[in-house]
Amino acid sequence: MEKNCLMGIDGGGTYTRVAIVNTEGKLLACIRRPGGAFLWKNANANENVCLAVSAAMKEADCAFGDVIALTAGIAGYDQKKDLRWVHKLTKIQGLRCPKEHVNDAVIALRGSLLFKPGIIAIAGTGSVIAGITEVGKFIRNYDFHHYANSAACNLTYNSVCKILAGEADETEFVGEFLRYFGAKDIAALKALHDKNYGMNDVKKMKLFGDFAPTVTAAAQNGSRLAGQVCIQAAAELVVGIRLLYDSFTSNFVSVALVGSVANSTFIKNAISKILQEEEGARYAVVESALPPVLGAVLMAAQLAKIEPETMQRHLLENYHAHPYYSLSDSCETLEPLEQ
Numbered sequence: 001m002e003k004n005c006l007m008g009i010d011g012g013g014t015y016t017r018v019a020i021v022n023t024e025g026k027l028l029a030c031i032r033r034p035g036g037a038f039l040w041k042n043a044n045a046n047e048n049v050c051l052a053v054s055a056a057m058k059e060a061d062c063a064f065g066d067v068i069a070l071t072a073g074i075a076g077y078d079q080k081k082d083l084r085w086v087h088k089l090t091k092i093q094g095l096r097c098p099k100e101h102v103n104d105a106v107i108a109l110r111g112s113l114l115f116k117p118g119i120i121a122i123a124g125t126g127s128v129i130a131g132i133t134e135v136g137k138f139i140r141n142y143d144f145h146h147y148a149n150s151a152a153c154n155l156t157y158n159s160v161c162k163i164l165a166g167e168a169d170e171t172e173f174v175g176e177f178l179r180y181f182g183a184k185d186i187a188a189l190k191a192l193h194d195k196n197y198g199m200n201d202v203k204k205m206k207l208f209g210d211f212a213p214t215v216t217a218a219a220q221n222g223s224r225l226a227g228q229v230c231i232q233a234a235a236e237l238v239v240g241i242r243l244l245y246d247s248f249t250s251n252f253v254s255v256a257l258v259g260s261v262a263n264s265t266f267i268k269n270a271i272s273k274i275l276q277e278e279e280g281a282r283y284a285v286v287e288s289a290l291p292p293v294l295g296a297v298l299m300a301a302q303l304a305k306i307e308p309e310t311m312q313r314h315l316l317e318n319y320h321a322h323p324y325y326s327l328s329d330s331c332e333t334l335e336p337l338e339q
Contacts, residue, residue, distance in 0.1 A: 008296030025314020073107030111295025124259030129240030
């Protein structure tokens, strides 16, 4: 029996997420697989997306012909020339529905703020601050030649540098670094640090990024060094938020935080505190309404000419009850997306 479905794809540097819903907004499947972004860094991106789509189709018990629209948000899609590799990610035999490809920050905006103007600060595997203005203009901190060094790997990079510079007097936190990197002492850590910087970017980002939950947890537990690193990361994100603010006509702009680092308890609280302490209340830090992959579904609904507010209402009602998906991709805990 045929059933009309919508598909959303969140192709990030670390994970590919695929969600399938029916036209009533019921979440039929949400699958997580390895990354499907930055094709020049990830040789398996096409395969990863294909496997994620196939697994989601199986979970949803639907056929390719049932999918009536697809929106894919892909990290690394920044220019028209990128479409040469981006289009290949969804060029899957049998999947012939209308397709839309956008930067992954766009689906994060749609999911977090739904169809309202505002700013999102993303910090996880990568980092970007993006916004949709009142007139629908998409803007990013990159437009101002700014990059927030607040990705997961940056937390570890900065912590290691402080330790090697002799700024650490916390035996327990330093000990965790030594154990993670397999170094017997700080001198050995320095030698390994030099070697690790010689890795290719993907391996290096994973090695350093995987330690980030330890850094944010240490900050939350009172580590002075970890706290300094995390406050610095929060401040970098705030600079990007401030850069985008003047593009809005409203004096009061909503800001949502997206990603494992931005939503870690310590950094989230630090960002909120910095923004709230500014002279004149200009920002409202709000919770993300839906995860990016469901932001992609909302955009797919538009592509299929389905009334967006109706789909939005259905998704908000239904997705929290789904047993396979958790919004809490926090830096301290990543809940499984599959049973």
